[in-house]
Amino acid sequence: MSGTPPTALWEVFVRSKRGLSHNHVGSLHAPDAQMALRNARDVYTRRQEGVSIWVVPAIEIVASSPDEKDSFFDPAADKVYRHPTFYDIPAEVQHL
Amino acid sequence: MSTQSLSPEQAAFDATIEADLRVEPRDWMPEAYRKTLIRQIAQHAHSEIIGMQPEGNWITRAPSLRRKAILMAKVQDEAGHGLYLYSAAETLGITREEMEDLLLAGRQRYSSIFNYPTPTWADMGAIGWLVDGAAIVNQVPLCRCSYGPYARAMTRICKEESFHQRQGFEILLHLSRGTAAQHAMAQDAVDRWWWPSLMMFGPPDDESPNSAQSMAWKIKRHSNDDLRQKFVDMSVPQAQVLGLTLPDPDLRWDDARGHYDFGVIDWTEFNEVLRGNGPCNRARIEHRRTAHAEGAWVREAAAAYAEKQRARAEGSAA
Numbered sequence: 001m002s003g004t005p006p007t008a009l010w011e012v013f014v015r016s017k018r019g020l021s022h023n024h025v026g027s028l029h030a031p032d033a034q035m036a037l038r039n040a041r042d043v044y045t046r047r048q049e050g051v052s053i054w055v056v057p058a059i060e061i062v063a064s065s066p067d068e069k070d071s072f073f074d075p076a077a078d079k080v081y082r083h084p085t086f087y088d089i090p091a092e093v094q095h096l
Numbered sequence: 097m098s099t100q101s102l103s104p105e106q107a108a109f110d111a112t113i114e115a116d117l118r119v120e121p122r123d124w125m126p127e128a129y130r131k132t133l134i135r136q137i138a139q140h141a142h143s144e145i146i147g148m149q150p151e152g153n154w155i156t157r158a159p160s161l162r163r164k165a166i167l168m169a170k171v172q173d174e175a176g177h178g179l180y181l182y183s184a185a186e187t188l189g190i191t192r193e194e195m196e197d198l199l200l201a202g203r204q205r206y207s208s209i210f211n212y213p214t215p216t217w218a219d220m221g222a223i224g225w226l227v228d229g230a231a232i233v234n235q236v237p238l239c240r241c242s243y244g245p246y247a248r249a250m251t252r253i254c255k256e257e258s259f260h261q262r263q264g265f266e267i268l269l270h271l272s273r274g275t276a277a278q279h280a281m282a283q284d285a286v287d288r289w290w291w292p293s294l295m296m297f298g299p300p301d302d303e304s305p306n307s308a309q310s311m312a313w314k315i316k317r318h319s320n321d322d323l324r325q326k327f328v329d330m331s332v333p334q335a336q337v338l339g340l341t342l343p344d345p346d347l348r349w350d351d352a353r354g355h356y357d358f359g360v361i362d363w364t365e366f367n368e369v370l371r372g373n374g375p376c377n378r379a380r381i382e383h384r385r386t387a388h389a390e391g392a393w394v395r396e397a398a399a400a401y402a403e404k405q406r407a408r409a410e411g412s413a414a
Contacts, residue, residue: 006193007399009186026183026249029192031395032402043179046172047256066122 009058010036012043014050022054030055113314118244121187129313132306133243134188135204136315141181142199142206146380148174150214151223159217166263167220173260177253184245200385208366209296211374218271218278218285224264225338226286226293226331232257233327234297237317246315265334272339279339286335287343294358295366297324328356 007029013022030036036055105124158164198204238250271282298320310316346359
């Protein structure tokens with residue numbers, strides 16, 4: 001039961017306008033990068049949602065694992081002094 | 097992987113659902129949750145793809161260039177919606193090819209509404225107004241579904257769906273205010289699409305065994321009957337603006353409930369269509385199968401071209 005040969009999966013990132021970063025919008029299948037770009041234009045920007053598109057082979061993406069979320073992000077947890085609200089400043093001080 | 101209710105993974109999953117946070121693709125999730133989502137998202141994707149057929153039927157015969165351009169854009173949107181949804185389903189570990197094969201083998205379903213024929217131009221209006229209208233009522237709560245990729249796909253779809261419903265309403269309004277024959281054509285289409293549209297919300301709550309689990313998982317946010325009522329309440333005043341009637345003698349405002357009462361739905365018809373005995377079941381799958389087979393050379397040519405470019409690039413790099 002499988003008449004359909006697989007085509008490569010690409011993840012699609014779209015910059016909605018100049019000044020903003022590319023955001024992940026979804027994925028699609030295409031045999032090569034050029035077709036992936038054209039398909040991405042047709043699938044994800046039919047209403048001028050973008051001024052720039054990135055397509056990335058899905059297998060090239062390296063991701064952190066949700067299972068090690070705690071240990072992986074732990075080092076940042078005990079450094080509250082990185083946040084401005086950590087510091088007590090007299091109420092009368094302005095523009096700080 | 098343990099699916100016991102007290103495993104730490106299950107506890108983390110339950111906490112995510114409880115806190116109204118989203119489950120993301122690489123998170124642990126119960127197998128039943130994954131299977132339910134694959135079934136629902138694949139069925140939804142297939143509905144968009146099969147749903148291109150009843151309207152594609154009228155592209156060459158649209159009554160004006162304006163209507164033709166609109167209808168093509170709408171059918172193209174449906175292809176796009178199918179692709180967003182396949183993309184969301186694939187994050188759960190099923191491949192696109194498996195879903196395509198399951199659809200063609202009749203082992204995954206699509207919405208029963210697309211098994212009805214579109215004999216007149218007014219059907220384009222009735223589909224937009226009623227079928228897309230019912231779809232919107234169903235889909236808006238899915239934007240808050242607990243599975244992130246599905247919720248994000250639905251947000252995108254709902255934004256685009258509004259145009260679909262409005263263009264349908266406009267078609268019916270023009271016909272209704274046109275000649276007597278045009279008005280009759282609009283009324284006939286509404287008469288045929290009203291009841292099947294109400295069936296789109298699925299069986300009554302007391303006969304919908306999977307609903308409770310889907311609501312507990314926050315895949316589903318409202319019951320079938322609540323959504324159906326909402327759709328009826330929205331549609332009745334719109335029908336009045338259209339100058340068309342809805343084919344239900346029991347339809348009347350109930351002051352005590354604050355809702356419209358409506359007649360009994362013929363669930364025998366619904367079940368027959370689900371079983372494959374609707375007016376167009378065979379034609380829809382046959383057409384999809386043919387289109388898939390006739391497109392094989394395009395996929396093969398694209399793959400061969402990509403392979404040639406790759407070999408050429410490697411050759412020049414060496």
